Amino acid sequence: MNAASSDQTAQSLRAAIRSRARSAVDVCEDALARIDALNPQLNAFNTVVADRAMARARAIDADPDSWRDAPLAGVPVAVKDNLCTAGVRTTASSRMLEHFVPPYDATAIARLESAGAIVVGKTNCDEFAMGSSNENSAFGPVHNPWALDRIPGGTSGGSAAAVASRITPIALGSDTGGSIRQPAALCGVVGLKPTYGRVSRYGLIAHASSLDQIGPLAATVADAALLLRTVAGPDAMDATSAAEPVGDYVGALTGDIRNVRVGVPRVLLEGVDADVARVVTAAFDVLAARGATLVDVDLPHARYATAVYYLVSTAEASSNLARYDGVRYGFRAAEAPGEGGRLDLRTMYARTRAQGFGAEVKRRIMLGTYVLSAGYYDAYYLKAQQVRTLILRDYDQAFARADVVAMPTSPTPAFAIGERVSDPLQMYLADVFTVSANLAGLPAISVPCGFSRGPNMAPSARGLPIGLQLTGRRFDEATLLRIADAYERDTEWSKQIPPIAIR
Ligand code: GLN
Numbered sequence: 368m369n370a371a372s373s374d375q376t377a378q379s380l381r382a383a384i385r386s387r388a389r390s391a392v393d394v395c396e397d398a399l400a401r402i403d404a405l406n407p408q409l410n411a412f413n414t415v416v417a418d419r420a421m422a423r424a425r426a427i428d429a430d431p432d433s434w435r436d437a438p439l440a441g442v443p444v445a446v447k448d449n450l451c452t453a454g455v456r457t458t459a460s461s462r463m464l465e466h467f468v469p470p471y472d473a474t475a476i477a478r479l480e481s482a483g484a485i486v487v488g489k490t491n492c493d494e495f496a497m498g499s500s501n502e503n504s505a506f507g508p509v510h511n512p513w514a515l516d517r518i519p520g521g522t523s524g525g526s527a528a529a530v531a532s533r534i535t536p537i538a539l540g541s542d543t544g545g546s547i548r549q550p551a552a553l554c555g556v557v558g559l560k561p562t563y564g565r566v567s568r569y570g571l572i573a574h575a576s577s578l579d580q581i582g583p584l585a586a587t588v589a590d591a592a593l594l595l596r597t598v599a600g601p602d603a604m605d606a607t608s609a610a611e612p613v614g615d616y617v618g619a620l621t622g623d624i625r626n627v628r629v630g631v632p633r634v635l636l637e638g639v640d641a642d643v644a645r646v647v648t649a650a651f652d653v654l655a656a657r658g659a660t661l662v663d664v665d666l667p668h669a670r671y672a673t674a675v676y677y678l679v680s681t682a683e684a685s686s687n688l689a690r691y692d693g694v695r696y697g698f699r700a701a702e703a704p705g706e707g708g709r710l711d712l713r714t715m716y717a718r719t720r721a722q723g724f725g726a727e728v729k730r731r732i733m734l735g736t737y738v739l740s741a742g743y744y745d746a747y748y749l750k751a752q753q754v755r756t757l758i759l760r761d762y763d764q765a766f767a768r769a770d771v772v773a774m775p776t777s778p779t780p781a782f783a784i785g786e787r788v789s790d791p792l793q794m795y796l797a798d799v800f801t802v803s804a805n806l807a808g809l810p811a812i813s814v815p816c817g818f819s820r821g822p823n824m825a826p827s828a829r830g831l832p833i834g835l836q837l838t839g840r841r842f843d844e845a846t847l848l849r850i851a852d853a854y855e856r857d858t859e860w861s862k863q864i865p866p867i868a869i870r
Pocket of ligand 1: 496498522680
């Protein structure tokens with residue numbers, strides 16, 4: 368394995384391949400060797416596509432001229448296993464789709480590959496992207512590279528773990544209520560949820576269609592910017608993708624944030640973990656020292672966001688998941704011995720869904736069906752949609768005073784595997800800071816901003832990563848990236864690599 372490669376970014380790897388300092392084959396072999404060495408401990412990958420990846424790497428090496436201007440030619444990438452990949456199993460970490468091989472690529476995957484990126488594998492996630500800890504995968508939990516007994520965050524936990532442990536410099540995830548930002552924070556990497564409509568959802572296995580967005584995870588802000596640039600933009604296959612022009616996100620990283628007003632909703636810091644409050648407050652000071660102006664903002668409806676999110680998202684999920692009926696996709700329950708040929712349609716549906724879905728997915732289908740049912744619709748679903756509008760207005764008002772709103776990404780650092788599995792409400796509270804951006808359709812980024820100490824830790828010991836979240840105006844990803852990059856330049860957090868990573 369290449370000695371220096373754990374510091375390598377997508378941009379530096381591309382430069383090395385372009386100048387022929389390294390071959391795409393060498394870089395790809397390196398990423399595959401890292402998967403072999405680390406995945407037994409991390410469980411970050413559901414599927415590794417070694418042969419396919421090596422064939423693509425050889426093709427790039429054989430024809431460097433055609434790939435000269437391709438921004439990611441030869442760069443290995445990990446993609447969440449709810450993004451359809453033609454000819455490669457796509458499971459959404461569910462038994463329901465355990466053997467599903469899509470006949471087409473998600474638009475984001477097609478764009479990645481036309482930019483020359485090499486998909487090395489499909490990453491583990493919570494089943495149908497439902498969860499906050501990656502413990503809801505049918506294929507077992509992902510382990511946090513910083514502490515293997517801890518959760519990596521959910522639901523793009525495999526993508527976050529792959530980047531944190533420097534298996535690949537970049538990865539794609541999806542975010543319905545925090546699933547890119549929260550695992551990015553808990554694993555110490557950068558994660559960005561784009562504005563609703565910025566990235567085509569075509570080929571993303573749907574969780575909640577008015578909230579879902581695909582976005583980048585990366586070790587550095589610059590790589591996140593490059594990856595977003597690659598996958599963003601309108602798409603005829605997704606009517607909700609926006610025509611809004613895609614920015615020069617890499618060019619936006621000037622380091623200059625002197626004209627930026629950072630809104631801080633101070634009350635939201637009350638009640639968060641002491642390490643999180645300390646580290647995030649220190650991050651505000653770094654931004655101020657770089658010339659940003661801190662202003663107080665108020666988000667009066669933020670306390671309803673988790674409740675609203677779990678009404679809206681379960682309603683949409685119950686509808687989206689109706690398609691898994693044993694007929695059109697994936698798993699179908701077998702007849703029991705002796706039933707030969709006598710399984711009626713209803714029994715087949717019921718058994719298929721009983722056996723194919725895990726407990727959390729069933730809980731959400733039941734919740735969502737309930738809140739949409741006649742008699743409860745007005746009290747729950749409609750009310751939630753009304754409060755959703757109030758949350759959106761809170762942000763519009765905050766953006767009259769500030770360019771971005773800053774807060775923690777997660778109220779706590781990574782918790783222990785198993786700690787919250789028996790208490791779904793406790794699990795849902797992990798999302799208090801992330802769900803609003805999805806409800807309001809706004810872009811939001813998480814950038815590493817320090818480490819926990821924990822009550823019993825020696826001051827010298829390094830704890831668990833903590834993330835700073837910045838939420839911005841619709842389609843203003845450039846400002847989020849510029850601030851996060853300026854912050855990254857003044858701090859060392861993004862350069863920290865977990866001990867498990869191969870140097
Ligand atoms: N934790 C949230 C949920 O369980 C968000 C998940 C996501 O963003 N996909 O729904």
